Amino acid sequence: MSRIGFIGTGHIAAPMVRFLVGKGHQVTVSERNAGVAAALARSHGVTVSVNQAVIDASDVVFLSVRPQIAEEVLAPLAFRADQQIVSVMAGVSHARLTSLCAPADDISVTIPLGYLEQGGCPLPVWPDDHLLRTFFAPENPVFAVADERALNMHFAVCAMLPGILDLMATGAEWLTDQTGDAAQADFYAAQLIAGYLTAMTKEAGALANERDGLATEGTISIQMTRALRGGGAHVALRNAMAAIGERLEGKS
Numbered sequence: 186m187s188r189i190g191f192i193g194t195g196h197i198a199a200p201m202v203r204f205l206v207g208k209g210h211q212v213t214v215s216e217r218n219a220g221v222a223a224a225l226a227r228s229h230g231v232t233v234s235v236n237q238a239v240i241d242a243s244d245v246v247f248l249s250v251r252p253q254i255a256e257e258v259l260a261p262l263a264f265r266a267d268q269q270i271v272s273v274m275a276g277v278s279h280a281r282l283t284s285l286c287a288p289a290d291d292i293s294v295t296i297p298l299g300y301l302e303q304g305g306c307p308l309p310v311w312p313d314d315h316l317l318r319t320f321f322a323p324e325n326p327v328f329a330v331a332d333e334r335a336l337n338m339h340f341a342v343c344a345m346l347p348g349i350l351d352l353m354a355t356g357a358e359w360l361t362d363q364t365g366d367a368a369q370a371d372f373y374a375a376q377l378i379a380g381y382l383t384a385m386t387k388e389a390g391a392l393a394n395e396r397d398g399l400a401t402e403g404t405i406s407i408q409m410t411r412a413l414r415g416g417g418a419h420v421a422l423r424n425a426m427a428a429i430g431e432r433l434e435g436k437s
Contacts (some may be wrong), residue, residue: 186210187210187211187244187245188211188242188245189205189210189211189243189244189245189246190212190213190214190215190239190240190242190243190247191212191213191214191215191247191249192215192217192236192239192240192246192249192250192258193215193217193247193248193249193251194215194216194221194225194249195218195221196299197249197273197297197298198214198247198249198273199221199225200297200301200302201247201301201302202231203225203229203302204301204324205320206230207229208320210320212231213232213233213234213238213243214226214231214232214233214234214239215233215234215235215239217236217250236258236261237261237262237263240262240264240268243268244267244269245269245270246268246269246270246271246286247271247272247273248270248272248274248277248282248286249273251274252275252277255274255277255281255285256281256285260285264286264289265288265289266289267289268286268291269289269293269316270282270286270289270291270292270293271292271317272295273295273296274294275296275337275433276340276432276433279292279311279312282294293310293311293312293313293314293317294310294311295310295317295327296308296336298343298346301321301325305324305325307325307328308321308325308326308327308328309328309335309339310327310336311329311330311332311333311335311336312332313329314327334434337433338430340433341427341433342426344425344426345422345425345426348422353374353375353378354374357370357371357373357374357375358370360373360374396410
């Protein structure tokens with residue numbers, strides 16, 4: 186059992202807290218987002234404390250505040266040299282974390298999503314994946330990346346997810362307009378993608394292979410892929426990820 190603390194207790198942190206409590210760890214969470222913290226106290230028996238008390242009670246500290254307020258929240262806190270730190274804050278560099286969390290210097294950065302609680306959430310980690318493997322594998326695939334830039338590029342692709350969900354929501358809205366059944370339209374659009382991705386193989390090139398298997402000449406599938414490409418969807422996606430990557434590297 187590890188003593189684990191969370192600074193920031195919101196949409197990203199809560200599933201990790203529930204997962205780790207389920208594994209038998211002792212978890213203390215900060216008062217930030219008091220509603221979520223109180224709900225976790227009721228449902229999973231976590232302790233809720235002020236930020237410094239969370240640090241003092243923990244051997245491993247997860248940092249999960251919004252990146253734009255990281256400096257404001259973390260700078261006043263006193264960390265210990267023997268603590269391990271895990272940041273899930275996109276765009277806060279490892280060098281900056283080392284400064285903010287000194288004298289603690291065992292710092293890893295990763296990218297969790299809400300479904301980590303159910304398993305199957307890929308967790309790229311830099312610089313060392315050992316601690317995250319201990320906590321979240323085998324239910325979630327944990328893998329090391331080569332350097333901080335590679336991690337930032339994974340963050341950029343992760344940002345693609347709400348864009349894809351936005352497209353799916355548009356599809357569900359269109360189907361609702363045609364059928365009048367919003368609940369069934371949402372279910373169908375979500376399950377269509379979830380079931381297909383679950384069933385497909387995971388080797389390199391699988392996404393393109395599955396696309397090409399569906400979008401054969403003369404089908405409605407190739408009509409869709411050509412329409413999206415012709416409308417500039419792929420160029421917009423690449424441009425957005427490039428801009429996000431530059432932002433994460435402090436170039437914009």
